[in-house]
Amino acid sequence: MFWRLVFVLLILTVDHGNSTLMPKIGTEPSVGSGQLQNSFLPGLDNLTTTAKEGEVVEVENVMMTGVLHPSHYPARRAATVVQHYLNTRYGSPYRWVFLSTVHKGSAEDVTDIGRKYHLELTVQDTISNVSGRCSAELVFPEGAEQGAPQVNASCDELLQSNTTAQEEVFYQQHIASNNPVSGDNIPDSHGHMEPTMKPFWHLGGVASSFIMLRESNESTMYNMAQVANFTQLETENNQLRFQYHVLLHEMVSQEIIHWKLLVTWSPAEGVKVLQTELQPKCHCEVPPNTTK
Amino acid sequence: MLCLGSVGLVLLMLTLQRGHLAPYSERNYYTRYHNMTEISEWMEQMETENPDVVSSLVYGQTYEKRNISLLKIGLSSTNRKKAIWMDCCIHAREWITPAFCQYFVEEILKVYKTNAKINEMMKNLDFYVTPVLNVDGYIYSWLNESTRMWRKNRSPGTGNCTCYGTDLNRNFNSNWGTVGVSTDCCKEIYCGTKALSETEAQAVTYKLEKMSGDILAFFTIHSYSQLILLPYAHANISAPNHERLMEVGLGAAKAIKDVHGMNYTVDPASGTSQDYARQIGIPLSFTFELRDKGDHAFLLPEDQIQPTCEEAYAGVQHIISDAHDKAFYSSAATITATLWTTLLAAWVTTATVGRMGRTTVVMITTATVG
Numbered sequence: 106m107f108w109r110l111v112f113v114l115l116i117l118t119v120d121h122g123n124s125t126l127m128p129k130i131g132t133e134p135s136v137g138s139g140q141l142q143n144s145f146l147p148g149l150d151n152l153t154t155t156a157k158e159g160e161v162v163e164v165e166n167v168m169m170t171g172v173l174h175p176s177h178y179p180a181r182r183a184a185t186v187v188q189h190y191l192n193t194r195y196g197s198p199y200r201w202v203f204l205s206t207v208h209k210g211s212a213e214d215v216t217d218i219g220r221k222y223h224l225e226l227t228v229q230d231t232i233s234n235v236s237g238r239c240s241a242e243l244v245f246p247e248g249a250e251q252g253a254p255q256v257n258a259s260c261d262e263l264l265q266s267n268t269t270a271q272e273e274v275f276y277q278q279h280i281a282s283n284n285p286v287s288g289d290n291i292p293d294s295h296g297h298m299e300p301t302m303k304p305f306w307h308l309g310g311v312a313s314s315f316i317m318l319r320e321s322n323e324s325t326m327y328n329m330a331q332v333a334n335f336t337q338l339e340t341e342n343n344q345l346r347f348q349y350h351v352l353l354h355e356m357v358s359q360e361i362i363h364w365k366l367l368v369t370w371s372p373a374e375g376v377k378v379l380q381t382e383l384q385p386k387c388h389c390e391v392p393p394n395t396t397k
Numbered sequence: 398m399l400c401l402g403s404v405g406l407v408l409l410m411l412t413l414q415r416g417h418l419a420p421y422s423e424r425n426y427y428t429r430y431h432n433m434t435e436i437s438e439w440m441e442q443m444e445t446e447n448p449d450v451v452s453s454l455v456y457g458q459t460y461e462k463r464n465i466s467l468l469k470i471g472l473s474s475t476n477r478k479k480a481i482w483m484d485c486c487i488h489a490r491e492w493i494t495p496a497f498c499q500y501f502v503e504e505i506l507k508v509y510k511t512n513a514k515i516n517e518m519m520k521n522l523d524f525y526v527t528p529v530l531n532v533d534g535y536i537y538s539w540l541n542e543s544t545r546m547w548r549k550n551r552s553p554g555t556g557n558c559t560c561y562g563t564d565l566n567r568n569f570n571s572n573w574g575t576v577g578v579s580t581d582c583c584k585e586i587y588c589g590t591k592a593l594s595e596t597e598a599q600a601v602t603y604k605l606e607k608m609s610g611d612i613l614a615f616f617t618i619h620s621y622s623q624l625i626l627l628p629y630a631h632a633n634i635s636a637p638n639h640e641r642l643m644e645v646g647l648g649a650a651k652a653i654k655d656v657h658g659m660n661y662t663v664d665p666a667s668g669t670s671q672d673y674a675r676q677i678g679i680p681l682s683f684t685f686e687l688r689d690k691g692d693h694a695f696l697l698p699e700d701q702i703q704p705t706c707e708e709a710y711a712g713v714q715h716i717i718s719d720a721h722d723k724a725f726y727s728s729a730a731t732i733t734a735t736l737w738t739t740l741l742a743a744w745v746t747t748a749t750v751g752r753m754g755r756t757t758v759v760m761i762t763t764a765t766v767g
Contacts, residue, residue: 176662203691206660231692294545295430296698310692328691330546352546354694356622357577359564359585361546386583 168220168323173210180210182326183222187241189318189327190256191228196311196376198275198304199268202228205236219247220323228260232307237262245323253319272372275304279345280371285337292331305335305347308376312368313351315378326356333363344369344377350384362386427500428703430492433536436528439499440468447506449473450519457600459533460552465600468502471523472509472516479724480608481717482679483616484527484601487565487670489534489547490695491620493687493705498528498618500706501713518721522613525604530597531565546695548585550597555590558582563589566617568598571673601670605677613720614681615674616713621694623659625650625712626666626684628675635665636675645681645719649712656708659688681720685709 173180181204188204196202209225222243229236241258245251279286291306292298298306309332317327333350340346349366363384369377431439444451450470457465471478485498505524509515529535533551537544549562560583567578573592574580581587593599605612627642629635636642646663653661666684674682688697688705697705 177664178666201692205690290542292693292696292698294539294542294696296693296696296701328694330694331696354546358579359548361585 168212170212170214173212175207175210178326179212179323180207180222180224182321182323183210183212183243184224184226184241185326185328186243186254186318186321187224187226187239187256187258188228189314189321190241190243190258191239191260192311192314193318193376196307196314197268197272197370197372198308198311199232199271200230201232201307201310202230205229208238215244217247218244220245233268235262251322254321256318269372276345276372279337280340280343282337285339287334287336288332289334290331291335306332308347308368308370309335309349309351311376312349312366312378313353313364315376316364316366316381317353324357328354328356330354330361338367341369344371344374360386427496427503427706429699430496430702431499432539433529433532436495436499437466440466440528443468443502443506450506450509456604458596459531460550460596461533463532463536465527465530465532465597467525467527469523469525470502470505470519472519474520476521478611479522479721480612481522481524481614481616481720482605482608482612482674483524483618483713484530484670485618486529486535487531487597487617488619489531489538489549490545491618491687492538492695493620493697493702494618495528495535496702497687497706497709498526500702501710502526502528504710514718518717521725522717522721525608527601530601532597534562549587550595552595554582563587563595565595565597566669568593568595569602569669569673571669571676573669598670602673605674605679609677609679612674612679613724614683614716615671615679616683616685616716617670617674618685618687618709620687620697621689621691622686623661623688623690624666624684624686625661625663626671626686627663628672628682629665638680639665642681642683645716646683648719649683649715652715653708653712656711657704659708661686661708661712681716683716685712 169179184204184207188202191202205227207224207226210222212220212222215221222241222245224241224243225238226241227236227238237260239258239260241256243254243256245254286305288299288302288305291302291309310329313329317329321327330352333352335347335349338346338348347368347370349368351364351366353362353364354360355362363386365380365382365384366378367380369379440453444453447470450472452469453466454469455464455466459465467484483498483501485494486492488494502524505515505519509519531550534547534549537551538547547562549564551561552563554560558581563582564578564586567573567586567588570592574588577586578588579586589595589598593602605615625646627636627639627646643663643665650661650663653659671682671684687709688701693701
């Protein structure tokens with residue numbers, strides 16, 4: 106009897122995967138509302154709140170100072186501002202960069218100036234997939250009328266990728282055209298777009314970067330969600346001209362913000378945004394009897 | 398003529414052999430976005446095709462009185478089973494997420510008979526998968542191009558506020574109304590009139606509370622950003638098993654990267670349903686933010702559905718395996734070890750051990766067992 110028991114145990118030891126054994130219950134410490142351990146998570150925003158009716162409850166942002174965790178939000182938000190800056194300087198219908206990784210970041214308060222960030226980051230061109238490492242310094246100005254952040258950045262290699270040929274072909278194709286081009290919903294609801302629309306999508310993204318850069322602060326993270334529509338206007342001063350309606354997505358508030366832009370571009374002059382107009386948020390609602 | 402006929406017959410037999418002529422076994426079904434009607438039909442079909450492992454359950458109602466349903470997937474067992482929870486599409490515009498829930502279900506049903514690990518997990522666990530939590534919002538986002546970016550549910554505003562919708566992921570009872578919310582009903586992160594004011598959030602809460610002792614891992618699937626988020630969002634608090642959460646999260650990120658090279662960052666950050674899940678004692682609680690990093694954003698092209706689902710599946714499976722093994726393997730080891738030492742103690746006390754006093758031997762053995 107005894108040795109039979111030993112034999113059975115031997116089998117059990119060997120066959121650990123046997124599912125007839127009862128699982129452990131309550132393997133992890135249960136956390137009731139009174140038992141949360143209070144410990145500081147480095148890199149997390151310290152958000153204290155004062156609730157006011159109708160306002161965004163996120164009022165007192167105690168900003169991180171010193172070394173920032175490179176993959177957490179504060180560093181990523183600042184790095185996204187650098188991305189917008191790089192697109193305003195170097196973007197085109199054939200060059201549109203996105204933040205890949207933040208390697209290092211730090212922030213400090215500078216008296217009478219504002220908040221200054223130092224960042225090491227990698228951005229990637231979404232068209233050529235070429236990556237480049239950049240160093241950047243940016244200042245979010247302090248004061249009641251917060252102006253646009255000021256950015257200084259330098260990148261290796263990335264921005265020397267040769268887009269000249271493609272840009273020239275595209276420019277020539279549209280500069281003297283008697284058929285002004287236009288498009289809408291780029292990408293569409295299913296993420297599709299015609300291949301001929303792609304350069305206009307990139308151009309919309311680059312043009313949006315001007316507004317996104319201007320509107321950014323330490324607590325925002327902007328991205329272009331869609332080109333609602335664009336129309337080619339008459340060429341002026343050898344610049345291609347477009348009216349764009351873009352949808353921006355702001356990650357912190359999750360808002361979709363509509364802007365109309367007057368955009369010009371040529372290979373020589375790059376992208377310029379001449380006018381911007383905020384569009385009111387549509388509160389148009391479908392009548393209650395929505396078909397199921 | 399005869400040749401064509403026989404070819405046709407062979408083809409017909411091959412098709413029938415797969416079960417029947419439904420499109421769901423076709424690979425390309427899972428590479429397209431589907432509206433709510435199609436997803437509901439698909440859920441019915443999953444249940445019909447796999448009656449021994451799949452059952453559907455209605456566990457709540459939306460504001461517009463539609464059913465909130467999940468699929469419960471697992472092999473029937475006489476033992477008490479543990480659970481894995483996954484919900485998709487808490488935010489209407491995140492279309493890649495119901496596509497992922499569908500893919501996840503299809504994948505485990507496809508492999509559970511032949512993959513030993515999945516088979517074992519299906520014996521010990523039930524997977525509770527909700528392909529679309531915010532049914533009203535999802536339907537609304539399919540109406541036309543101008544509704545595509547809808548996020549919230551469709552409950553109307555109250556008082557003087559005429560806008561629609563509450564952000565379901567700000568409505569859970571986990572530090573409600575404190576972090577990252579708005580009290581303006583026209584805002585995208587409007588948290589509702591009070592915690593659990595929304596029937597959709599109530600449905601999840603009540604279901605989780607009934608099951609909380611049995612849930613090993615909780616997943617809430619979102620897009621975009623390519624992140625794996627873990628509790629908590631609010632400052633000065635970390636989960637008691639923070640290190641384990643980070644370790645498992647980082648393991649999942651590595652598993653994701655191994656599939657198609659995509660980088661997913663692991664972060665403690667916001668998400669009230671994930672925080673709520675952790676607070677009621679579910680040990681592993683994660684928010685997944687799927688592709689991409691912003692160029693297409695919510696409008697992810699259909700040709701990216703499959704690679705996104707493949708990598709997310711790998712990430713989720715890493716966490717589920719970890720949760721499963723910790724619950725089942727370590728218990729097996731403990732029980733077996735305890736039995737061995739007890740047996741040793743019994744043998745030692747009954748056997749003749751020469752000059753060693755019996756008392757001494759018993760003491761030593763007791764120390765080992767203890």
